[in-house]
Amino acid sequence: MKGNEAIGAAAIEAGCKYFFGYPITPQSELPEYMSRELPKIGGVFLQAESEIAAINMVYGASGAGARVMTSSSSPGISLKQEGISYICGAELPCLIVNIMRGGPGLGGIQPSQTDYFQATRGGGNGDYRMVVLAPSNVQELVDLIIEGFDIADQYRNPVMILGDGMIGQMMEPVEFKAPKKRKLPPKDWITVGTGGKRKPNIINSLYLAPEILEEHNNDLQKKYRTIKENEIKVESYNLENADVVIAAYGTTARIAKTAIANLEKEGYKVGFIRPITLWPYPYEEFKKINKNCKGILTVEMNSGQMLDDVKIAVEGKFPVYFYGRTGGMVPTPKEIMAKVKEIYGGEK
Amino acid sequence: MTVVFSKTRGLTDIPTHYCPGCTHGIVHRLVAECLEELGVLDNAIGVAPVGCSVLAYKYFNCDMQEAAHGRAPAVATGIKRVHPDNFVFTYQGDGDLASIGTAEIVHAAHRGEKISTIFINNAIYGMTGGQMAPTTLVGQKATTAPYGRSEEHCGRPLKVAEMLATIHGAQFVERVAVNNPANIRKAKAAIKKCFQTQIDRKGFGIVEVLSSCPTNWGYTPADALKWLEDNMIPYYPLGNLRTPEEAE
Numbered sequence: 161m162k163g164n165e166a167i168g169a170a171a172i173e174a175g176c177k178y179f180f181g182y183p184i185t186p187q188s189e190l191p192e193y194m195s196r197e198l199p200k201i202g203g204v205f206l207q208a209e210s211e212i213a214a215i216n217m218v219y220g221a222s223g224a225g226a227r228v229m230t231s232s233s234s235p236g237i238s239l240k241q242e243g244i245s246y247i248c249g250a251e252l253p254c255l256i257v258n259i260m261r262g263g264p265g266l267g268g269i270q271p272s273q274t275d276y277f278q279a280t281r282g283g284g285n286g287d288y289r290m291v292v293l294a295p296s297n298v299q300e301l302v303d304l305i306i307e308g309f310d311i312a313d314q315y316r317n318p319v320m321i322l323g324d325g326m327i328g329q330m331m332e333p334v335e336f337k338a339p340k341k342r343k344l345p346p347k348d349w350i351t352v353g354t355g356g357k358r359k360p361n362i363i364n365s366l367y368l369a370p371e372i373l374e375e376h377n378n379d380l381q382k383k384y385r386t387i388k389e390n391e392i393k394v395e396s397y398n399l400e401n402a403d404v405v406i407a408a409y410g411t412t413a414r415i416a417k418t419a420i421a422n423l424e425k426e427g428y429k430v431g432f433i434r435p436i437t438l439w440p441y442p443y444e445e446f447k448k449i450n451k452n453c454k455g456i457l458t459v460e461m462n463s464g465q466m467l468d469d470v471k472i473a474v475e476g477k478f479p480v481y482f483y484g485r486t487g488g489m490v491p492t493p494k495e496i497m498a499k500v501k502e503i504y505g506g507e508k
Numbered sequence: 509m510t511v512v513f514s515k516t517r518g519l520t521d522i523p524t525h526y527c528p529g530c531t532h533g534i535v536h537r538l539v540a541e542c543l544e545e546l547g548v549l550d551n552a553i554g555v556a557p558v559g560c561s562v563l564a565y566k567y568f569n570c571d572m573q574e575a576a577h578g579r580a581p582a583v584a585t586g587i588k589r590v591h592p593d594n595f596v597f598t599y600q601g602d603g604d605l606a607s608i609g610t611a612e613i614v615h616a617a618h619r620g621e622k623i624s625t626i627f628i629n630n631a632i633y634g635m636t637g638g639q640m641a642p643t644t645l646v647g648q649k650a651t652t653a654p655y656g657r658s659e660e661h662c663g664r665p666l667k668v669a670e671m672l673a674t675i676h677g678a679q680f681v682e683r684v685a686v687n688n689p690a691n692i693r694k695a696k697a698a699i700k701k702c703f704q705t706q707i708d709r710k711g712f713g714i715v716e717v718l719s720s721c722p723t724n725w726g727y728t729p730a731d732a733l734k735w736l737e738d739n740m741i742p743y744y745p746l747g748n749l750r751t752p753e754e755a756e
Contacts, residue, residue: 178590204589208582209615216579216612220586223573224553224594228586246576351571351587353551353594360520362565363573 163298164189164328167257167321168197170305171229173336176255177203178228180217182210184236185269186325187259191231211236215243215256222252223363225350227309231257233325234275235266238283244318245284248380249365253312255305256290257321259328262488270488271325273410276465279322280439287377289384291319291391292438294409298332300436307339314342315387316349322438324461326411326490387440394442395434399449402431404500405478407446407470408459409435412491416459419496430500438466446473455479455503459496462486479503518544520569529722529729531686532560532628536567538686538696539599539626542703543570548595553587555580557609559601560634568599578609581616584623595706597624602643603633606668613672613714620677620711624702627668630719631740638724642666645739650724665743669716673749679711681750685718685741687733694746701751710752718744 161169167190171179179194195205208214214230221228232240237258247254260275262268279292291311295301301323308319351361367373395413397420399405408416413434420430431449435442449456456478458467464482471480483499485491518540526532543549549570556564558577565572575583580598588596605613605627616623632650633639640650640657643665647656657665673681680702684695695717702713718740720732727735 178586180586206585206589209611209618212579213582213585213612213615216576216582217586217589219575219579220555220573220583220588221590222586223583224587224590226586226590228590242576243579250574351553351573352591353553353571356550360569361571364565366562366574 161298161334162189162329162331163301163323164259165193166298166302166334167231167305168193170302170336171255171309172197172201174227174306174309176227176229176309177201178221178226179205179230180208180214180221180228181230182208182214182232182236184233186261186328187231187233187257189328190257211239212242215240215247218254219243219247219250219252222247222254223250223351225347225352229255229257231259233259233261234263237275237278241278241283244290245282245286245288246365247318248288248290249286250363251316252318252363253316254318255308255312255321256318257323260322260324262486268488269325271411271461271490272486272488273324273412273461273465274486275322276438276460276462279320280441288380289387289439291315291317291387292322293319294322294436294438295327296410296413296434298327298330299334301327302334303337303339306336310339310342310344311391313344315383317383317387322410324411391437392440392442393436394445395436396445396448397432398429399431399433401429401450403429403452403454404457404503405431405433405449405453406457406459406496406500407433407466409438409466412459412461415491415493416496419493419500422493423497423500428500428504435466441469441473443469443473446470449478453478455481457481457483457499457503459491460484461490516541516544518549518569520567522566524567525563526560527723529720529732530560531719534686534692535626535628535695535717535719536564538692538699539597540568542696542700543595546700546703546707548703548707551593552595552597553591555584555587555596555598557598557600557604559604561599561601561628562635564599578604578607579612580604580609581612581621581623581625585616585619585621588621588623592622595703597626597703599626601628601634602630602641606642606666614675617672617675617678617712617714620679622706622709622711624706625714626699627714627716628719629668629716629744630721631665632721632724634721634724645743667744669714669749672714677711678714678750679752680705680713682748683716683718683744683746685736685746687718687720687736691746698748705752708752
């Protein structure tokens with residue numbers, strides 16, 4: 161299946177019946193797919209008047225108890241930031257897909273990873289966090305979409321799938337697998353009408369009294385700590401023996417793997433860390449790197465964003481290098497290999 | 509002893525934060541009475557705005573969601589699409605609905621979204637301290653229009669009811685005022701018909717309520733109602749602009 165359509169199929173598999181979105185390249189196959197498929201299962205696809213309206217429809221639907229999602233690409237995700245902040249404040253579960261394209265501004269429509277900061281640091285106002293999942297192939301995309309809905313429901317928090325234009329357009333075989341069983345809390349907080357039987361439920365992010373708002377923030381931070389303890393996902397390789405370790409995520413990580421295989425044939429010892437959760441970030445994984453390592457190379461399709469997290473992770477113990485392409489230009493295995501050889505400084 | 513009058517079950521017992529003489533309290537009561545009398549209170553889901561009525565979620569005795577500024581119609585759309593059998597309403601002021609939320613209200617009407625909107629037009633931003641609204645009258649002073657609203661600079665005030673009445677999906681549109689008992693009775697009748705439009709699954713309904721803001725207008729409560737009658741009603745004529753029957 162094509163990545164963008166696989167997202168839709170996986171979401172439906174996960175029980176998502178509601179999709180609110182707005183067209184934008186390079187993810188429009190997803191709303192198109194949902195507009196075709198959701199009516200068949202008694203669900204609702206609605207094309208909103210804007211990205212802002214779409215994310216607020218998600219807010220309403222989630223507050224009313226639905227498994228619900230939206231998707232967009234970089235400039236559209238910028239418009240959704242207000243809603244995302246409110247959704248985090250009101251603790252509403254939902255899935256948000258960002259199929260990233262080049263920026264800033266209107267940028268371009270080719271693949272990029274330029275929204276790492278926005279996704280992991282929060283583009284909206286306030287101290288909030290989203291779980292950010294970065295798949296590197298279509299099978300993983302499908303798996304993370306299905307698990308993402310459960311993570312959202314477990315923690316009453318939005319989950320973002322951060323993909324790039326390449327994964328959205330890529331066609332690969334996929335298999336729908338059941339995610340690991342989670343004990344999901346009952347949705348007794350949703351607005352569905354009191355039925356005259358209970359006190360009103362209220363979905364809200366407003367706390368005017370400073371001491372109450374601080375308490376709310378403390379509760380959110382406590383939840384974020386639990387997510388950090390339970391939900392970190394990372395793939396790594398050869399950290400014990402590597403002279404150079406490449407850190408990359410998403411499509412870039414896939415390209416880096418090809419580069420590593422080629423380098424190994426030439427006798428270089430290269431390791432690999434691929435964060436699958438960009439938040440919470442797998443800082444601990446970097447502690448497994450052997451102390452003789454010459455340096456960490458971060459490869460991204462941007463000007464250096466995850467680079468900051470890599471620097472935080474290595475705590476100054478290793479030099480950190482960066483190689484990135486922007487604007488929709490994709491790094492080649494050859495370019496990455498050259499950069500690794502440069503770090504080696506001519507001696508294997 | 510026989511109880512001849514009691515407070516509607518549609519309101520909670522929480523004291524409101526509204527200023528003395530503000531007409532939000534009257535409109536809250538009318539909305540709550542209509543919810544109760546139409547038998548939809550227990551399956552109602554309301555959406556509160558940002559502005560003076562930001563805390564409306566505490567006052568209506570039904571499930572409520574608090575929306576971002578201007579986004580209440582989008583939030584209500586999300587709710588209604590998930591629960592088409594529930595009664596869904598928004599309660600919004602003129603900064604919220606007529607300024608930052610114009611896209612959301614126009615397109616909720618355009619889709620014929622089966623929700624009901626109560627729109628409070630008091631010609632000013634109340635909560636933030638009396639700034640100019642799109643509904644502020646020409647010549648009316650506001651903290652961001654200290655010399656009075658100039659038509660040359662800011663245009664003429666937006667007539668929301670007339671604008672929405674041009675949209676087919678808006679099946680019920682009426683403008684009312686709450687400046688005297690006769691008009692308050694008419695306002696209640698309009699709100700009830702508006703709500704009935706949703707119950708009958710006809711489409712979108714809105715009641716624009718001309719309201720007073722003694723605090724930010726700088727009048728006593730009684731003088732504010734007089735100012736409303738002398739200045740607002742001539743520019744914003746009262747009456748029905750659309751019923752489902754006419755829309756056919």
